[in-house]
Amino acid sequence: MTGERLPWDKLSALYPQLVRALQDRTGPSPWHALLLVGPGGIGKRRMVELLAQALLCTNSTHKPCGECTACQRVADGIHGNLLSLAPLPREKTIKIDPTRRVLDALSLHPLEQSLRIVTIPQMELMTEQAQNAVLKSLEEPDPNTVFLLTTDNERALLPTVRSRCRLMRLAPWPQDETASYLVSEGVPTQEAAEWARLSDGRPLDAQRLAQDPHTRDLMQLIDRTWMGLRTREDIPAASAALKGSKEDADLLLHLLEARISVLIGQNIEQVGDIPGWDTAPALRLRRVQEKVFEARQYLASNVSWQGVADRLLIHIAKEIHQCPV
Ligand SMILES: [Zn+2]
Incomplete structure (x- = not known):
């Protein structure tokens, strides 16, 4: 259970076992610390919250009852x-003083009769001194205390801390599961596929993007310009509309790339009514996609945004709408 990277569905299936293992305080080797490692935005903190609920829930039959x-x-x-x-307001690291306060609180008599749980959601933010303080508690564990730890970057943890934890490495979510999750959170199906594609298996990041008004504005800009083009005569207006978006250039190109990738993977009924794009053969879509990749490289090598944006408009007019250029 320690070395491999578990996909999320497997972890969900393991969840009841994890709860049982953490609840068993009298066995020969009770778990004192569980460390979940994996990229941000995959739900590690949510898992920790569910585990904490299960361990503290007072319902006798169904834990966590919620x-x-x-x-x-x-x-x-x-x-x-x-x-x-967690870091104090306006601080970027978790320092020794707040860490000591929490550890000192553990030595007091518990307020409620149950396990005590310490969660550290971004353990990589702990200073070395703070980690060493936690290490002491892990080396001389209190039988009724459980540490639930998560990190995006296990290399930022002291090896001695890691070695005292039950370690689980988690993989990003598969794209289709990310999309299903977004749909269950109210994101329209077509958009969900695009955000899933863009988020690299991090459903919570995808959800943040999908619900962020600014990225939604950018999606609409894409619909009005590159995706909304019909003829060559539309290019000047589209070019003007993209002109002011230099600051969002990189995100715009990522979003466009995700849109095209999703179109390539879909059949005509799924694509819906996007003139030109709905009937374009996959080969032409792929050529445009390559141009978007190129555009990102141009942007990185300081070609002007307007030049990059216009070049793409011309390619789209040619490949998707068969305009002579
Ligand atoms: Zn409950």
Whole structure:
């Protein structure tokens, strides 16, 4: 369970076992610290919250019930037996003083009769001194305390800390599962496929993008310009509309690339009504996609945004709408 990178569905299936392993405080080797490692935006913190709820839930048959006072307090971050460590406001690291305060609180009598849980959601942000303080607690574990730790970057952790934890490495989500998740969160199907493609298997990042008003504006700009082109005569207006978007150039090209990738993977009924694009053969879509890749390289080598944007408009007019150029 320690070396491989678990895909999310496998972890979900393992969840009941994890809960049981963490609940067993009297066996020969109780778990004192679980460390979830994996890219940001895949749901590690949500998993930690679910584990904390399961461990503190007072429902006797179904844990976590999500409804008892304990479950709700965990969700609100106010359960007396749940301690959490994050950077203080305006600080980028987790320093020794707040760490000591949490560890000192562990030596006090617990407020509620149950396990005590310490969560550290971005452990890579801990200073070495703070990590060493936690290490002491991990080396001389209290039988009724469990550390639930997550990190995007395990190399930022002291090897001695890592070696004291049960380590689980998590893989990004498959694209289709990311898309299904987004649809379940109310994102339209076509868009969900695009955000899933763009997010590299990080559904929570995809959701953030999908629900961010600024990226939605950029998607509409793409619809009006590169995707909305009909004839060569539309190019000057589209060019003018893209002119002011230099600051978002990189994101715009990423979004356009994702749109085209999704179109390539779909059949005509799924594409919907996008004149030119809905009937263009995959070969032509791929050529445009290559031009988008090229455009990103041009941008990186300081070719002007307007030049890059216009070049793409001309290629799209030629490849998708068969305009003579
Ligand atoms: Zn509950």
